[in-house]
Amino acid sequence: MPLLRIDLYEGRTDAELKVLLDAIHRSMLAAFGVPERDRYQIVHQHPVADMIMEDTGLGIPRTxxxxxxxxxxxxxxxxxxxxxxxxxxEELERACGIAPTDVMVNMVTCEDEDWSFGLGRAQFLTGEL
Structure with a gap:
C-alpha cells in the first residue's frame, strides 16, 4: 500500500515497463516513506483508440x-x-525519457479500515501493520 494503477498506451517492452515501474516506486519511497517491499503496481496497456487523455484545457501537449x-x-x-x-x-523523465507533460496523477484516499492484505483481516486495524 499504496496501490498504483498505471494506464498507458500499448507498445512498451517488458524492459521498458520494469524501468517505468522502478522509477515510480523510487518516487513513492522518497515522497511517502513507505517500506521498500510496500509495492503494489498494476499496469494496463491500452490501444490508442481506447484511451483519450486530454489536458483539461491547460495547453499541455500529450504524446x-x-x-x-x-x-x-x-x-x-x-x-x-x-x-x-x-x-x-523527475524520475520518469530521467529514467524513461517521459516528459512531465505526459504524466497525470490521481490520488484516491482510503482509511485504515478500507485495507485488507489477506487472511480476512484489516491489518492496519489489528496492529499487524
Whole structure:
C-alpha cells in the first residue's frame, strides 16, 4: 500500500515497463516513506483508440508516452503529495525519457479500515501493520 494503477498506451517492452515501474516506486519511497517491499503496481496497456487523455484545457501537449497513475493510499499531507508529483516527473523523465507533460496523477484516499492484505483481516486495524 499504496496501490498504483498505471494506464498507458500499448507498445512498451517488458524492459521498458520494469524501468517505468522502478522509477515510480523510487518516487513513492522518497515522497511517502513507505517500506521498500510496500509495492503494489498494476499496469494496463491500452490501444490508442481506447484511451483519450486530454489536458483539461491547460495547453499541455500529450504524446504516445503518456502515463496516467492512480494512487490509492492512506491519507497523505498536501506536502507529501506535491513532493510525489515533483519527484515522479523527475524520475520518469530521467529514467524513461517521459516528459512531465505526459504524466497525470490521481490520488484516491482510503482509511485504515478500507485495507485488507489477506487472511480476512484489516491489518492496519489489528496492529499487524
Amino acid at each position: 504516445g508516452k503518456f502515463v496516467c497513475i492512480q494512487v490509492t493510499t492512506r491519507p497523505r499531507t498536501k506536502e507529501m503529495k506535491e513532493t510525489f508529483y515533483r519527484l515522479l516527473v
